[in-house]
Amino acid sequence: MIAAASLSLSAVALPAAAASWWSANPSISIGSTTINVRNKGALGNGTHDDTAAFQAAIDALPQSGGTVTVPAGRYMINAVKSIRMRSHTRLLLQDGAELRVIPNKEAWHYAIRAWGVNNVVINGGKIVGERAQHKGTTGEWGMGVSILGSKNVLVKDVNVSQFWGDGLYVGAQRGTRSDYVTINHVVSTGNRRQGLSITPAAHVYVVNSTFSDTHGTLPQAGVDIEPQNEGKTESIRLENNTMTGNKGNGIELHANISGITITRNQLTDNRGFGVLAVSAPYLTINANHATRNGLAGVGLTGTTHHSGVLNNTLQYNSTNYMSPTKAGGGKARDIQIGKSTYSITNSNNTLSPTR
Template identity: 55%
Template sequence: MKKPLTLAVAALALSAFAAPSFAADWWNPLPHIVFSKAGVNVHNYGALGDGVHDDTAAIQAAVDALPATGGTVYVPAGHYMINALKSIQLRSHTRLKMDPAATLEVIPNSASRYWVIKVWGVTDVKVVGGNIVGDRTKHKGTTGEWGYGINVVASTNVFLKNINLSNFWGDGIWIGAKDINKVHVRSDYVTVNGVVSSNNRRQGLSIGPSQHVYIVNSTFQNTNGTAPEAGIDIEPMTEGQTNTIRLEKNTFAGNNGNGIEMHANISDIAIVGNTMKGNRGFGVLGVSAPYVNVIGNYMTENGLAGVRPSGGSHDWLITGNTLKYNSTRYMSATKDGGSLSRDLQFGQKTYAITVHDNVYSNAKYNTFTK
């Protein structure tokens, strides 16, 4: 099934759309992270990786052993058990490089909130490779929804690459803000590339107050357990502003909620060239979410419509998308036809929504403009 616009055309449309502060080509799938050539191996600091021993302190000791200019912490293949109530806290100018066969797994706990890796108030940090596994199947508590794999707050120039995250009590990844010395500091320039986040309870990834966040070539799938259960949720709410976010060439599949969900206090959100398939909710849902571009995506077999701006959402551009066989909770996933609302819906309070050049389940709406 051919999309009506290429991503090149979509990019032109994106740059042309009037929004408060789009900065042209600010994103980079391979950002430059600054750290020294120094390197340490976690085995030299007592980590065993035998799937039994608590390796948290040993890995933290390796991180702390780097010079002030930073460097690389190597995690060889193995199964490392982590006390997520203590966490591994990364320093500025640090690369945590895990072997593809290395796994960091949460030691089961009963806490409502925990973190495996903290990236808090630092700059120039890279986490690459390996697997990070939560305790959702072994969790000892019943309350809370904030068990995180990687937690990025108040940090700048962060790169997460080629990591598999799964089975967290809360979210695979959180990107947001933190008060430091009574100053609200947002994360800035965070890139997530080639990550797979699956079978987490609350979200695959949540984005709180932050800016210049680029999510690319990643998969967010099978989120289930506690609402909202989205692939990605952009949810600053009243905590601060979130702006200049680009989600590109990702897959959102099988989530019990929406593929992508967005809320108030956001702007300059670009959703470009992604696939949303088989989510129980909408492919893309915005609730009082302004300044969003939905361009060149493929959305099919979602339980509700492909795209729905609702609440006070305004200043959206929806163009170049293929929206077919959605609303599967009510209609056949293989049959053409149905009303436009099968694939595209608008809340009553939305305004300034521009729609053109999309492909729908019912071909008679392919010329629909708004």
């Protein structure tokens, strides 16, 4: 019966899984021209505003696109103006290259925008926000990398930290969802609102990445998938990531989503749940390791439905209430499934030993 239920669940919850649409290193069409940002006036000396030079380098590429290379240095960026990516373009930060946001007072600002474009790569280096020096007191939308209404985007080998809002944000622009976005080997840490937010989008693959130490303003999650009423979010895969030390939940999921796979992730030392689903349907939570989270390793609440919690190791959670190293507390210490949920498969999970 369990096997049959699992088979039925996979057919309903993950219709796109059989197609294996995800790739850690997808094929992105980038033009052949290369421009060094220093040849357009960037100094990288930690004081000069280099925003215009970055934009001049991007805009100087032909219509077919190309690569803007960024040598080692600290480049000061006006995130109110932003670095605005074009289609078929790569921003390549070499070893030792850092983009640092100039302090501002605006609620909305973005170090890098990929809005309404296709075939874009952001590769390497560090992108550092200004949360400690932010001159305003309101808002929560200062983003490191903002991807809206764009297709075939790869963010790889990037460290994003200290933003007033989210390290990375993926969503829609004027009703057009982002599609086929890959986040590979990214570290998003110390940001104020989220490590990564995913709103209306499809085919987003997050792999080999770390989302840590999010704190400052709610929800304070490592990864938050929350389209609300803006549109639908579907075919999202979180694989082999680490969510740790976040003041909220490691992963948070809400309604209007489907085909979400969470597999082989490490969820440790988050203040909230390892994974929390709030009326979030069509989830597969499989083969993850959640331990020492303040609340349960996995929590399914509200009307979460047609979902599976399978083959996970969920041990020594609920540390807000009990010792993280001792047995005891019962099954609810590690997995909590609310009474209003339905069509849930809970199978083959390893939980804390009980007294």
